[in-house]
Amino acid sequence: MTGDIVEAMRLLGAGLAMLGAIGAGVGVGLAAAGGVQAMGRNPDAAPIIQTNMILGMAFAEAVAIYALAVALIIIFAA
Amino acid sequence: MSETATKKRVPVKRWIILGLIALGIYAAFLGPTFLRPVAPVVVLPSEPTGINIFGFEITNTILATLLADIVLLILAFNAWRFAKSGNLVPSGVHNFFEMLVEMFWNMAEGSAGKWARRFFPITGTIFLLVFTANMIKLVPGFESIGRIAESPHGEGYASVQLIPGFLYSIDKGKPVHLEHSQGEGETHVVESEAAGAPCTACEIIPFLRGSATDLNFTLALAVVTVIMVQVFGVMAIGPGYFEKFLQFRRLVNGGPFGIIDFLVGFLEIILEFAKIISFTFRLFGNIFAGALLLSIIGALTAVAIPAGLYIFEVFFGIIQAYVFSLLALVFMSQAVAGHHGGEAEGAEAH
Numbered sequence: 001m002t003g004d005i006v007e008a009m010r011l012l013g014a015g016l017a018m019l020g021a022i023g024a025g026v027g028v029g030l031a032a033a034g035g036v037q038a039m040g041r042n043p044d045a046a047p048i049i050q051t052n053m054i055l056g057m058a059f060a061e062a063v064a065i066y067a068l069a070v071a072l073i074i075i076f077a078a
Numbered sequence: 079m080s081e082t083a084t085k086k087r088v089p090v091k092r093w094i095i096l097g098l099i100a101l102g103i104y105a106a107f108l109g110p111t112f113l114r115p116v117a118p119v120v121v122l123p124s125e126p127t128g129i130n131i132f133g134f135e136i137t138n139t140i141l142a143t144l145l146a147d148i149v150l151l152i153l154a155f156n157a158w159r160f161a162k163s164g165n166l167v168p169s170g171v172h173n174f175f176e177m178l179v180e181m182f183w184n185m186a187e188g189s190a191g192k193w194a195r196r197f198f199p200i201t202g203t204i205f206l207l208v209f210t211a212n213m214i215k216l217v218p219g220f221e222s223i224g225r226i227a228e229s230p231h232g233e234g235y236a237s238v239q240l241i242p243g244f245l246y247s248i249d250k251g252k253p254v255h256l257e258h259s260q261g262e263g264e265t266h267v268v269e270s271e272a273a274g275a276p277c278t279a280c281e282i283i284p285f286l287r288g289s290a291t292d293l294n295f296t297l298a299l300a301v302v303t304v305i306m307v308q309v310f311g312v313m314a315i316g317p318g319y320f321e322k323f324l325q326f327r328r329l330v331n332g333g334p335f336g337i338i339d340f341l342v343g344f345l346e347i348i349l350e351f352a353k354i355i356s357f358t359f360r361l362f363g364n365i366f367a368g369a370l371l372l373s374i375i376g377a378l379t380a381v382a383i384p385a386g387l388y389i390f391e392v393f394f395g396i397i398q399a400y401v402f403s404l405l406a407l408v409f410m411s412q413a414v415a416g417h418h419g420g421e422a423e424g425a426e427a428h
Contacts, residue, residue, distance in 0.1 A: 051185070055408060058360065058401050062352075065359040076122055 020067030027060030212395030
């Protein structure tokens, strides 16, 4: 019984850890929005903007990746 | 091409696609239960395929990586032979290679300048390997054909003999509940060496699983990349590169801000390890989640929708390969050029 509760709490904790993905989602969306706006205003600079946009997205996504790592550690390792 | 030829060809393909859809609907909803898609098992570590080389166990992700290597070598050899032939107008796969090389060369030259010749082979190799691994992962048969085995959780499906002693499948209509639920893949056709019923609660251990769904693959790439970043840093700036991490000079003659700079140096060390973690988990997370999504949606709605998700997965495979090599390039450029500013600052402080 207590083992079940511990197991349930562990899964719940892993789910809660993934809340960190909210911020990353907002960040990636903002980066995409800014990038598309910039490309709309200055289509000639699209390649440079695109590279930097993807770079920014990758860094924003890193937060979600840390959350994923924590969640996986909670489920499989802890 | 003449008009009659196109008119003749289009309906044939249409009928083939329609036939495949009908076959899919039959297998998923109407046919015998052993054809039905089975909900996936979530297994994080790669599973052994049963092949041993000098006591070293070959797991299914290693096998998939080797397959990607072979495909890549064949393509590269093909492209090399074409480049040697002196023919200047590429076609087909050579066109693709030319586009790729041009794109990565421009990217490397744009952000690294004279170091582009050093960086380009590494970032290009990373892109090609990750890209090939991500693409061949989508070939049907990956994660679905494997050896049949007793489920470690004591829970799975009964086995069905297709060719006795050789080909087995697991039957979704006959779940075996010893503890909790288990199953694998979409088509689940299985080869087994054992004769008779091989197991009671069966699951399938696939021979091939996407390379990037194994943390070892992505971690190896990440570690190599970050080590190469340090190597290029040392090549460009010499041993002074490590002053970025241990700023003793600033600590001695920098005053109170020197102490802050010294502590920032430790943050830089942590940052290098964070790079490894984010490289590793970005690729792993995206590809693993994609594989999971495909098998879960494939088990829920076997027809039509997975096809759309496949396109999504192709897109993500390309993007993740691109992001990995782009980030590697940017970190290398930073290590080579970025610290020069810090060096100049240190010289001024003297």
